[in-house]
Amino acid sequence: EPEVTQTPSHQVTQMGQEVILRCVPISNHLYFYWYRQILGQKVEFLVSFYNNEISEKSEIFDDQFSVERPDGSNFTLKIRSTKLEDSAMYFCATETGGNTEAFFGQGTRLTVV
Amino acid sequence: QKEVEQNSGPLSVPEGAIASLNCTYSDRGSQSFFWYRQYSGKSPELIMSIYSNGDKEDGRFTAQLNKASQYVSLLIRDSQPSDSATYLCAVNKIPPGGAGSYQLTFGKGTKLSVIP
Numbered sequence: 001e002p003e004v005t006q007t008p009s010h011q012v013t014q015m016g017q018e019v020i021l022r023c024v025p026i027s028n029h030l031y032f033y034w035y036r037q038i039l040g041q042k043v044e045f046l047v048s049f050y051n052n053e054i055s056e057k058s059e060i061f062d063d064q065f066s067v068e069r070p071d072g073s074n075f076t077l078k079i080r081s082t083k084l085e086d087s088a089m090y091f092c093a094t095e096t097g098g099n100t101e102a103f104f105g106q107g108t109r110l111t112v113v
Numbered sequence: 114q115k116e117v118e119q120n121s122g123p124l125s126v127p128e129g130a131i132a133s134l135n136c137t138y139s140d141r142g143s144q145s146f147f148w149y150r151q152y153s154g155k156s157p158e159l160i161m162s163i164y165s166n167g168d169k170e171d172g173r174f175t176a177q178l179n180k181a182s183q184y185v186s187l188l189i190r191d192s193q194p195s196d197s198a199t200y201l202c203a204v205n206k207i208p209p210g211g212a213g214s215y216q217l218t219f220g221k222g223t224k225l226s227v228i229p
Contacts, residue, residue, distance in 0.1 A: 043219040091156050102215035104156040
């Protein structure tokens, strides 16, 4: 069964460093999303991406965050200067569009120390 | 502020019983409703989606939607120990099939424990 692949599974970084989280969508999927889940908290929408541009973003997705699809396959989330409160599980989700299910990747656990 | 509220639990039911999970939402413009299951440390898995008032059944699972009361529920019949997980309710203001259909607002989830 096709799946959304996220790398790395766990990333530890020092406060102030830049991190890039990677997602490989299912091949025919056109809509891409990033969500995050702080430990013990709810899953929160960050950003949606379609046709090489951001469709929607939440108030969490400030200037420290950016997304891109650099090579037509990977979908990346960059955090420019990490803060302790960025520690969370980050999930990528992708879908074809048109009333179909969005598939979540297994997540990247980001720990900022 | 769009909110999705769930009882955090834990909800404990004996094996074979019916588990009933509830969710309320604040945004009357919500049009799509989802139930996800999340095992500890894992990603959410979609169990069911529902878009119209009434019941929708899929195997042991039944989702119920009442837009007038802004209420969604999930019934799990013949509960199994493998159903033990956190169940997340999620809503979306975008109609099914619309762009960004999975721009979801999640509740905190209800932890279900099925006792053998």
